Amino acid sequence: MILKLTVYHGNFVDTPSLGDVRIRPQTTIGVGTDGKILFIKEKSQDPLRDALDFDQTLQPSEVAVVKISGSQDGSFFFPGFVDTHVHASQYPNAGIFGSSTLLDWLQTYTFPLEASLKDADTARAVYNRVLDRTLANGTTTASYYTTIDAASSNLMARICAEKGQRAFIGKVCMDQNSPDYYVELFKECKHSTRQVVDYIKKELKDEKIQPVLTPRFAPSCSRELMSWLGQLAHEEDLNVQTHLSENLAELELVAELFPECENYSQVYDNHHLLTKKTLLAHCVHLSDKEIELLKLRGCGVSHCPISNSSLASGECRVRLLLDNGINVGLGTDLSGGYSSSILAVARQALLVSRHLAMKETDAKKQEHVNLSVEDVLFLASLGGAQALSLGSVVGSFEVNKQFDAQLINLDPVSSNVDVFEWQRTSWNDSPKEGENQKLARNLLAKWLFTGDDRNTARVWVAGRLVHSYPASAT
């Protein structure tokens, strides 16, 4: 018999909108062979029965059942995390940044490492490792920067397809103000960009893997390169990613290099790089006028709070962006950020918002600026998906979306999360309505603050199991 449907049964938690947690205890989700969620049945006892009720032509042997139960246990499904900004090529430098800030960090640490990935064996080792690590941390979708090299960027796309992560692959474009050993001429950059876009679209042909046009940041891109990329983005409806307004010295450099532009965002807008499918990393020092422009163009923002603290770049005013209706997701920004975990980034996003709140004198404003556990878990999942224009595909558990999920286990033999007896919840509705909800929310907070990859027991992308912890679990 051929397998036609997989049913997952257990407690499902997701964040359908900012600040909102949805808890669906003892629920069955049915997933087709293409990874699509076909039905969701709440308060279900018998997942196989649900499958046979859903499609009466199915034989029991055509259905696989993944049942995670025992209603008292500390396990729940959560949507896979979305890492909206990660430099795969910089992974070996995670944690190594000394006391540098952006511009000297690029010269001292980053460009030499990225250049070294021209060697295929080095690139293969780095890309294999970073993919294993991000999957182990529950990241099911990531938007990657590779290097300027086309061959190793294509290698990254291939490894990604093999390992099963959903990803955007961005060959880095830079043709000015860069070291002699790590730069392309405009002509070379056009050629290598085309090579990567064509390879992914025409040869690899895995719909989970897409190319993303990646001008590194304004200082390292000529006007003609940015114009060409802007035109290509429109002609072929491609995603775009770049850095914006990360560090004050960078802002000064941009003002010097592009005196014709009123502000940093204008540089990209002049070259038609701000589109609905553009993702801008950092956005720490934006003016109100720039926020207006990003809103008008429908761009997404990648908030990278671990990187911004590590490189002393500043504090992104996330609440202000959200209040303006801008889609915001989270980014590890390896290796400006030291952690490959979006859970750790979400934790830092919450803490940075509290630092910003401390600067407010008005109590009401303070409260507003704070991001809650629910807020940052939204940014880590559906928020990130929306920022990458994948909001209708992944990020929450809905019929017709893809089953990209992680199984969280808060009670493993060995992890950092201690749950006491009285903190457990049956998850189910109880006569004491509301009590279980409160306990469940406390468990989410415990996961956010004390959890790590040991709590990520299994990870699926489009219904394919791509990671288990411990490794022997099935």
Ligand code: GUN
């Ligand atoms: N700006 C230009 N390049 C980079 C990079 O690699 N990382 C970060 N964080 N900012 C950048």
Ligand code: FE
């Ligand atoms: Fe970055």
